[in-house]
Amino acid sequence: MSQQYDLNTKTWDADFVHTIGMYALYDGYIVKVYDLQNQTIWDAETCDMSLCTQVMDDISHRMDTKYPQMNGEFMSKTISIMKDGEVIGTAHISYFGPYFLSADDFQFLYALNTILIGIGLFSLIFSVIVGTILAKRLSSPILNTVTVTKQISDGDYDVRIAEGSNTRELNELIVAVNHLADSLGKQESLRKQLTSDVAHELRTPLTSIGTHIEAMIEGIWEPTNERLQSCHDEILRIGKIIQDLENLAKVESDNLKLDKTQINLTELSEKAVGNFEVGINKKMLNVSISGDSSAIYADQNRISQVLINLVSNAVKYTPENGTIKIHISEDKQFVRLCVSDNGIGIPEDELPYVFERFYRADKSRNRMTGGSGIGLAIVKSIVTAHGGMVEAESHLNEGSSFVIKLPKNKME
Known part of the structure; x- marks a missing residue:
C-alpha cells in the first residue's frame, strides 16, 4: 500500500x-x-x-x-x-x-481430509492384508512344527520339518526339533539294540548252563569239576553283565552324587595298570605312564573306574608285545589324560558311536573278549558329571587313543 x-x-x-x-x-x-x-x-x-x-x-x-x-x-x-x-x-x-x-480454504481442508481418510483406509486395508500374509507365514511353520512334534511324541522318529524359513528364530526351532527327532531316533535304535544285546548276552550263558545241568541230571555227562567250572564261569559272566548295567544306571542317573577329594592321577593310573598285571604280563605288553603328576579335585572311585575301563580295553585289544601309553598333561584350567595303544583300532566311521551304551564296532570280537559295550558309556557319563569331556581317536589296525579333559578347579 x-x-x-x-x-x-x-x-x-x-x-x-x-x-x-x-x-x-x-x-x-x-x-x-x-x-x-x-x-x-x-x-x-x-x-x-x-x-x-x-x-x-x-x-x-x-x-x-x-x-x-x-x-x-x-x-x-x-x-x-x-x-x-x-x-x-x-x-x-x-x-x-x-x-x-475462505471458501477455498474450506475446499482445501475438505480435499486434505478426504485424502487423509483415504490414506488411512488404504493403510488399514494394506496392514490387514500384510498382517494376514505374515501371520500365515509365521503360523504355518509353527503349526507344522506342532504336528511334527506330536508325531515324534507318538514314536515316529523319521518325520522331519523342511528347513528354509526366513525367520531366524523359527529356523532355529525347526533345526532343534529335527535334531531332537534324530537324537530320539538314535536312542530308540540303541534301546532296541540294548534289548537285543542284553537278551543275547544273557541267553548264551543261560543256555550253556541249562544244557550242562540238564545233561548232568539225565546222566549223559558226569558232573566233573571241569563242567561245573564251566557253569560257574558262565554264572560269573552273567553277574558281570548285570554289574555293568547297574554301574551304567548309577552314573547316568540325574542325581549322581560325586564325593570329590583331591586325587593324584598318576597314582590312580598306576593302580589301574596294577589291576591288569596278569593280562599285561601274559601278553608281554609294554605299559608306560608319563607326564605331570597332576592333582585334581574329583571323585576318586569314579575316576578310578574310568581309568580301569580304559586300561581294560587297551589290554584286551592290544596284541602281544604291543604298547600301551598313559600320558598326563595340564594347563591352567584342565588336566589332560590320554590312554593310547597300538592295538586293532576302530573304523573311522564308528568313532562317533563308541561312547553309546551297548555299541560295539565288532560284536563277535567283543564277545570273544568278554566286552558288553558298556564300559565307554560309563566313562563318558562319569567324565561329563565332572564337567569334563572325552574324545576318541583311532585308525583301523594302527591303534586307538582316548583323551580325557577334567577341570582342575573345585566344582560342585
Missing part, C-alpha cells in the same frame, strides 16, 4: 489503491485508507457496500456453520502506513476474528 504514495507530490495512486482494496475485500478484509489529515483515500464500503455485506455474511455463515464453538465476531484494527520511515497515512481493517477461512 505504501508504494502507491508519492513523497514528492504527496499524492496517492487511487487506481492501485482501489485494486489492492478490492483484492483484500475478496479475501475477507474490509479496508479503509486515510491520509495524514484523516481524509478518506479509499473506502471499501463506499466503493461497493453490497459486496462488503455479502463477503462478511458468507464468512460469518461459513464459520458459524463449520466452527460454531469458536464464537467469532467482526473486529477492527488500525495500523499506520509507513514509507521510508515516515508515516504517510493509516489503514482501518475490519475482518472476522479471531480467524476465518
Whole structure:
C-alpha cells in the first residue's frame, strides 16, 4: 500500500489503491485508507457496500456453520502506513476474528481430509492384508512344527520339518526339533539294540548252563569239576553283565552324587595298570605312564573306574608285545589324560558311536573278549558329571587313543 504514495507530490495512486482494496475485500478484509489529515483515500464500503455485506455474511455463515464453538465476531484494527520511515497515512481493517477461512480454504481442508481418510483406509486395508500374509507365514511353520512334534511324541522318529524359513528364530526351532527327532531316533535304535544285546548276552550263558545241568541230571555227562567250572564261569559272566548295567544306571542317573577329594592321577593310573598285571604280563605288553603328576579335585572311585575301563580295553585289544601309553598333561584350567595303544583300532566311521551304551564296532570280537559295550558309556557319563569331556581317536589296525579333559578347579 505504501508504494502507491508519492513523497514528492504527496499524492496517492487511487487506481492501485482501489485494486489492492478490492483484492483484500475478496479475501475477507474490509479496508479503509486515510491520509495524514484523516481524509478518506479509499473506502471499501463506499466503493461497493453490497459486496462488503455479502463477503462478511458468507464468512460469518461459513464459520458459524463449520466452527460454531469458536464464537467469532467482526473486529477492527488500525495500523499506520509507513514509507521510508515516515508515516504517510493509516489503514482501518475490519475482518472476522479471531480467524476465518475462505471458501477455498474450506475446499482445501475438505480435499486434505478426504485424502487423509483415504490414506488411512488404504493403510488399514494394506496392514490387514500384510498382517494376514505374515501371520500365515509365521503360523504355518509353527503349526507344522506342532504336528511334527506330536508325531515324534507318538514314536515316529523319521518325520522331519523342511528347513528354509526366513525367520531366524523359527529356523532355529525347526533345526532343534529335527535334531531332537534324530537324537530320539538314535536312542530308540540303541534301546532296541540294548534289548537285543542284553537278551543275547544273557541267553548264551543261560543256555550253556541249562544244557550242562540238564545233561548232568539225565546222566549223559558226569558232573566233573571241569563242567561245573564251566557253569560257574558262565554264572560269573552273567553277574558281570548285570554289574555293568547297574554301574551304567548309577552314573547316568540325574542325581549322581560325586564325593570329590583331591586325587593324584598318576597314582590312580598306576593302580589301574596294577589291576591288569596278569593280562599285561601274559601278553608281554609294554605299559608306560608319563607326564605331570597332576592333582585334581574329583571323585576318586569314579575316576578310578574310568581309568580301569580304559586300561581294560587297551589290554584286551592290544596284541602281544604291543604298547600301551598313559600320558598326563595340564594347563591352567584342565588336566589332560590320554590312554593310547597300538592295538586293532576302530573304523573311522564308528568313532562317533563308541561312547553309546551297548555299541560295539565288532560284536563277535567283543564277545570273544568278554566286552558288553558298556564300559565307554560309563566313562563318558562319569567324565561329563565332572564337567569334563572325552574324545576318541583311532585308525583301523594302527591303534586307538582316548583323551580325557577334567577341570582342575573345585566344582560342585
